[in-house]
Amino acid sequence: MTASAPSSRLPLTAWWLAWLIKEIMPFAVGVLIWQVLSVLDIWPSVLFPSPFQVFRAFVTDLESGVLLSSLGVSLISLCWGFFVGAAIALPLGYLMGLHSVSRDFFDPLVNLLQAIPGLAWIPFAILWFGLGKGAVIFIIVMSVFFPILHNLLTGIRLIQPVLIEASQTLGAGRAAIIRHIIFPATLPNLMTGIRLGIAFGFRSLVGGEMIASTDGIGYQIFNAQQYFQSARIVVGMLSIGIVWLLLDRLLLRPIEQRTTMRWGLLREGIDNT
Amino acid sequence: MNTAAGLLSVRNICKSHFDPNIGGQAEALQAVSITVDHHEFVSVIGPSGCGKSTLLRIVAGLDQPNSGEISVAGQRVSRPGADRGMVFQEYALFPWKTTQANVEFGLLLKGIKKEERAEIARRFIELVGLKGSEQKYPHHLSGGMRQRAAVARAMANNPKILLMDEPFAAVDAMTRQRLQEELTAISASERTTVLFVTHAIEEAVFLSDRVVVLSGRPGRVIADMKIELDRPRRWDELAGERRFNDYREQLTRLLYGANAPVEMSS
Numbered sequence A: 001m002t003a004s005a006p007s008s009r010l011p012l013t014a015w016w017l018a019w020l021i022k023e024i025m026p027f028a029v030g031v032l033i034w035q036v037l038s039v040l041d042i043w044p045s046v047l048f049p050s051p052f053q054v055f056r057a058f059v060t061d062l063e064s065g066v067l068l069s070s071l072g073v074s075l076i077s078l079c080w081g082f083f084v085g086a087a088i089a090l091p092l093g094y095l096m097g098l099h100s101v102s103r104d105f106f107d108p109l110v111n112l113l114q115a116i117p118g119l120a121w122i123p124f125a126i127l128w129f130g131l132g133k134g135a136v137i138f139i140i141v142m143s144v145f146f147p148i149l150h151n152l153l154t155g156i157r158l159i160q161p162v163l164i165e166a167s168q169t170l171g172a173g174r175a176a177i178i179r180h181i182i183f184p185a186t187l188p189n190l191m192t193g194i195r196l197g198i199a200f201g202f203r204s205l206v207g208g209e210m211i212a213s214t215d216g217i218g219y220q221i222f223n224a225q226q227y228f229q230s231a232r233i234v235v236g237m238l239s240i241g242i243v244w245l246l247l248d249r250l251l252l253r254p255i256e257q258r259t260t261m262r263w264g265l266l267r268e269g270i271d272n273t
Numbered sequence B: 001m002n003t004a005a006g007l008l009s010v011r012n013i014c015k016s017h018f019d020p021n022i023g024g025q026a027e028a029l030q031a032v033s034i035t036v037d038h039h040e041f042v043s044v045i046g047p048s049g050c051g052k053s054t055l056l057r058i059v060a061g062l063d064q065p066n067s068g069e070i071s072v073a074g075q076r077v078s079r080p081g082a083d084r085g086m087v088f089q090e091y092a093l094f095p096w097k098t099t100q101a102n103v104e105f106g107l108l109l110k111g112i113k114k115e116e117r118a119e120i121a122r123r124f125i126e127l128v129g130l131k132g133s134e135q136k137y138p139h140h141l142s143g144g145m146r147q148r149a150a151v152a153r154a155m156a157n158n159p160k161i162l163l164m165d166e167p168f169a170a171v172d173a174m175t176r177q178r179l180q181e182e183l184t185a186i187s188a189s190e191r192t193t194v195l196f197v198t199h200a201i202e203e204a205v206f207l208s209d210r211v212v213v214l215s216g217r218p219g220r221v222i223a224d225m226k227i228e229l230d231r232p233r234r235w236d237e238l239a240g241e242r243r244f245n246d247y248r249e250q251l252t253r254l255l256y257g258a259n260a261p262v263e264m265s266s
């Protein structure tokens, strides 16, 4: 332990290397297979653009500003849709979970509506909001809302009664139970709901923009297809994936690591003990 | 009857549950009355299913009796409250709180300031031998450590009476003896009033000033025995003690009798 100063550099470098391999390897392998398939020239490039073509289209779209501006438009719609959907789902979920009369009233309605895919709302979204952001946001709200509500309700049902009872014997009243027990206890399921909500939101975003908008990444994908610019389609698709990855790595996972994983309520996987 | 006496007074508690096997109400407790005095350690023993947990939950206010009443220091109680602290068999620690935060929780609800909370919690964490584990979350504690944390949490809240439902049933025999010795020492030094439920006769004799014996289902009080041995006690000193073995034998006979004529005719 005394001689740890000089040797501490090596493990750190090794750690970085391991991290890099773990994070980059799957993508490197994916691109390699893709490149090999393109080199074999089985399909015409309009049906199967090569990594290089996609990279070139990426640089072009980046330089022209189209990529970032349409991504920006899409992300703003996604944020609005997510926050509006969550802002309705969270209070309704806690109300339904904690108040049986509300539960009995809303449960059949929620059950009926949640079977309808977000995209099925496109016709009405266009009729109500016209082509554009309003319609897209509405579709996202309809997609984000149900996974959040459903998982929140599951979380409330899964709370161990003994934890509530323990808090009561320590002097907790209703408000304290909700704040100190129900909220943290529902967090793991709520995170699942939020994850699913955002994922569903992304899908509806792209679908909605293709049909109900004239802007955004979904529209760009649709537009590229009209002109047989296959590489640009892939750029659009990949940027959605990359934005999701960044969101997951930089926001959702750190939240989970700081809360549910630290509490032992959630693990990476069952091999990881 | 003994209306004025005692810190805790359990009077004529009757309780039945719906039993799907007989399609009707099945009695769990039949006119149970128990008094616990200030600073007294009372154990309730009885065969499995005789209603011990039910009784403790009613005292805690977590279940409602069909009839009868509970008073603490002369006040009738029917809802849960901080005056009756409870240690659950399944620990019931909050997974999202560290040991320190778990122990501080009741004090937080009382509105006690941060430094004072931390100070009180530290004292009880040390008392139960968990010093050094303050910042650990419950899933990083062993079963015995969780049990200690649960005891510290209940005691730090300074309840008038501590209710304990077979708190040591899930730990190994050696840890159990250690925990029993610690509990008897702590409850003696802190002068805690305890109502302790167990089905282990030795545990009841070791810990208690008095042992109340319940009959098999439906539970009725069939004996109330004073244990006249100095407290706090230690296992190595009691092992050869005549009176300890006498108490154990008497209670074994009582319990055996209680268990034999099972009144379940269905």
Ligand SMILES: Nc1ncnc2c1ncn2[C@@H]1O[C@H](COP(=O)(O)OP(=O)(O)OP(=O)(O)O)[C@@H](O)[C@H]1O
Pocket: B017, B018, B019, B028, B046, B047, B048, B049, B050, B051, B052, B053, B054, B055, B199, B217
């Ligand atoms: N919520 C409930 N609903 C229906 N029956 C119940 C309920 N709780 C307890 N009972 C019944 O009441 C009786 C007493 O249960 P209780 O848990 O109090 O027994 P116990 O003395 O604590 O037993 P053990 O020593 O095994 O813990 C049992 O027969 C049980 O089936």
Ligand SMILES: [Mg+2]
Pocket: B052, B053, B054
């Ligand atoms: Mg029990």
